[in-house]
Amino acid sequence: MSPATLRHAVRESVSGLPREFWWLWTSTLINRLGGFVATFMAMYLTLDRGHSASYAGLVAALYGLGGVVLSIGGGVMADRLGRRPTLLIAQASTAVAVALLGFVQHPAAIAAVAFLVGAASSASRPAVQAMMADIVRPEDRVRAFSLNYWAINLGFAISSTAAGFIAEVSYRAGFLIEAGMTLACAIVVFVKLPESRPVRTEAAKGTEAVSLGTVLRDGRFMGVVGLSFLVALIFQQGAVGLPIAMGEAGLTPADYGLAIAVNGVLIVALQIPVTRFIEHRDPRRLLIVSSVLAGYGFGLTAFAGSVGLFALTVCVWTLAEIVQAPTQTGLVVALSPEHGRGRYQGMHTLSWSVAGLVAPLMSGIVIDRFGAQWLWGLCAVIGTAAAIGYGVLMRRLPKREPTASGTPTPATPEVTTA
Numbered sequence: 001m002s003p004a005t006l007r008h009a010v011r012e013s014v015s016g017l018p019r020e021f022w023w024l025w026t027s028t029l030i031n032r033l034g035g036f037v038a039t040f041m042a043m044y045l046t047l048d049r050g051h052s053a054s055y056a057g058l059v060a061a062l063y064g065l066g067g068v069v070l071s072i073g074g075g076v077m078a079d080r081l082g083r084r085p086t087l088l089i090a091q092a093s094t095a096v097a098v099a100l101l102g103f104v105q106h107p108a109a110i111a112a113v114a115f116l117v118g119a120a121s122s123a124s125r126p127a128v129q130a131m132m133a134d135i136v137r138p139e140d141r142v143r144a145f146s147l148n149y150w151a152i153n154l155g156f157a158i159s160s161t162a163a164g165f166i167a168e169v170s171y172r173a174g175f176l177i178e179a180g181m182t183l184a185c186a187i188v189v190f191v192k193l194p195e196s197r198p199v200r201t202e203a204a205k206g207t208e209a210v211s212l213g214t215v216l217r218d219g220r221f222m223g224v225v226g227l228s229f230l231v232a233l234i235f236q237q238g239a240v241g242l243p244i245a246m247g248e249a250g251l252t253p254a255d256y257g258l259a260i261a262v263n264g265v266l267i268v269a270l271q272i273p274v275t276r277f278i279e280h281r282d283p284r285r286l287l288i289v290s291s292v293l294a295g296y297g298f299g300l301t302a303f304a305g306s307v308g309l310f311a312l313t314v315c316v317w318t319l320a321e322i323v324q325a326p327t328q329t330g331l332v333v334a335l336s337p338e339h340g341r342g343r344y345q346g347m348h349t350l351s352w353s354v355a356g357l358v359a360p361l362m363s364g365i366v367i368d369r370f371g372a373q374w375l376w377g378l379c380a381v382i383g384t385a386a387a388i389g390y391g392v393l394m395r396r397l398p399k400r401e402p403t404a405s406g407t408p409t410p411a412t413p414e415v416t417t418a
Contacts, residue, residue: 023192032155034181036174066118067353074123075346083131090124091186102175126345133333134196146275146326157264210340232355241363245372284394293320295383302376
């Protein structure tokens with residue numbers, strides 16, 4: 001690709017999005033650039049604090065449990081208080097909790113604060129997704145979600161690399177840097193982002209309010225949440241089952257780091273051009289194909305025995321991730337009532353949080369009892385089931401996007417899937 005062609009592609013990918021989106025994007029990037037704690041928490045607890053691996057696992061589980069609890073709570077806050085107040089509260093609370101985590105020493109206190117960090121950090125995610133849906137035109141949402149996902153992975157790639165160097169100097173410095181970066185996100189939100197929650201019209205005020213019960217009774221949407229959970233179970237194996245399998249194959253942690261680095265590099269390199277290719281394509285087909293690629297990408301791991309082959313399997317399921325992430329988020333927005341986007345996004349976030357708790361248990365039990373090959377075969381089965389589920393579920397998607405009042409609005413490209 002020539003430099004002129006590349007510049008044209010980038011310009012088309014980023015043009016037409018509102019200024020508020022770019023400030024929200026900047027806030028996301030800053031947040032991920034400072035994401036050190038999740039990277040070196042286990043090393044901090046075992047090497048610096050002298051705790052056991054079991055205790056480190058318990059703290060990680062509590063961190064995940066906090067995310068489960070506040071995934072929905074953050075969505076409710078985004079709908080009731082507004083997107084901006086929810087982001088400010090969540091990010092300020094996260095900054096305080098992360099800084100505190102660098103100073104507490106008692107095992108029970110560390111575990112409790114880790115839970116608070118997981119809860120506070122997860123509370124902002126539904127608000128970010130809801131605000132993005134509020135401020136971006138329907139036809140641009142897949143592109144916007146893709147750019148935001150790109151920022152998340154770019155920030156993580158940089159922060160995970162920097163975390164090792166910072167940890168060599170001081171673990172506490174890492175906690176304080178993350179707290180400072182998170183506080184910087186809150187400042188960006190406070191200074192640059194207005195409230196985006198849609199104003200309820202007089203007609204909408206007379207209708208039934210959107211509650212968590214409304215979300216749970218929405219069978220089609222809960223079907224999407226269930227399928228999202230299945231896909232998340234597969235992708236979680238990149239951090240759970242893959243390092244175990246590579247260890248059993250006689251490879252080192254450095255080999256695993258090399259293979260998994262392919263994931264971040266490909267996302268940063270391909271997310272924008274791939275999004276240009278898929279932006280206006282049938283989401284039903286995209287979700288079916290990405291589910292199959294995810295399942296069988298991990299399934300191919302059963303035949304890998306070298307770093308190169310493991311890296312090749314990572315390439316396959318990373319391509320699935322690049323396609324699936326923005327398409328799935330766009331589908332969630334399309335199925336969400338305008339005044340219930342926070343709750344709907346919270347329920348979708350919950351599917352990933354729960355998968356983060358279930359995946360380690362699933363991989364451990366399957367590998368211990370049956371062997372790693374069975375885990376990869378199970379991933380292929382789950383991916384196939386998810387693909388069939390999307391194929392059946394999306395046959396009857398509405399051609400018009402629902403609002404809080406029940407009145408359909410013009411169809412968006414990402415949901416016109418007769």
